[in-house]
Amino acid sequence: MSTARAAAALGTAGLVPFWGLAALAHLAPGIGLAYVALRAELTWGAVILAFMAGARWAMVLAAGGGALRQAGFALLALPALAAPFLPPLSGLALLAAAFAGLLAAERTATARTEAPAWYPRLRLWLTAGAIAALALAALAV
Numbered sequence: 001m002s003t004a005r006a007a008a009a010l011g012t013a014g015l016v017p018f019w020g021l022a023a024l025a026h027l028a029p030g031i032g033l034a035y036v037a038l039r040a041e042l043t044w045g046a047v048i049l050a051f052m053a054g055a056r057w058a059m060v061l062a063a064g065g066g067a068l069r070q071a072g073f074a075l076l077a078l079p080a081l082a083a084p085f086l087p088p089l090s091g092l093a094l095l096a097a098a099f100a101g102l103l104a105a106e107r108t109a110t111a112r113t114e115a116p117a118w119y120p121r122l123r124l125w126l127t128a129g130a131i132a133a134l135a136l137a138a139l140a141v
Contacts, residue, residue, distance in 0.1 A: 004118040011126045017044045018133035025140035034140060038088040041137045045095040046080040048130065052102055053077035056109075063114040076102050089141045096134045103127045 001009075021044060024037040057073040079098035083091040106123055109115035 004116070004122070007119075008122055011122060014048055015126065015129045015133065018048075018130050019136075022133045022137035022140070025137050029140065035088075038092075038137060038140065039084070041134070042084045042086075042088065042091040042095070045092070045099075045130070045134060046083045049083075049095060049098055049102070050077050050080040052099075053080070056102065056106060059109065059114040063112060072105065076105060089138055092134045092138045092141070096131045096138075099127050099130050099134075 018041065021037045021041040025034045025041065028034045028037065053073055053076045056076075060069050060073055076098060079094045083095045083098075085091075086094060103123055106115075106120065110117055110120055
């Protein structure tokens with residue numbers, strides 16, 4: 001299996017908990033399970049955001065990116081530290097904004113030869129899937 005296909009498969013698998021937890025929050029309103037699903041959504045989103053920011057930071061380091069760019073990508077992981085401890089709606093909004101910010105910061109990864117040509121398209125649809133699931137979860141709040 002090629003690297004691109006493996007990344008797409010793993011990325012898609014990473015979206016399953018986003019969507020499953022968001023759906024669970026809607027299927028069980030009014031009982032504690034909905035709240036647990038929202039807290040789990042925040043935790044999963046934080047884990048994935050930290051992973052993606054760390055992966056991006058590693059690409060910048062490997063490419064010899066300057067200290068300012070390195071610090072910028074490290075800062076993009078900070079919302080992952082806060083989101084699980086915020087009220088659900090605030091945490092979900094913070095995660096969605098951070099995923100969008102990370103995607104915006106990654107726009108030049110291929111042009112800078114920090115990422116393969118297939119990477120931006122993969123990140124776009126995975127980020128869109130994650131943000132859409134976070135929005136669906138927010139509707140359950």
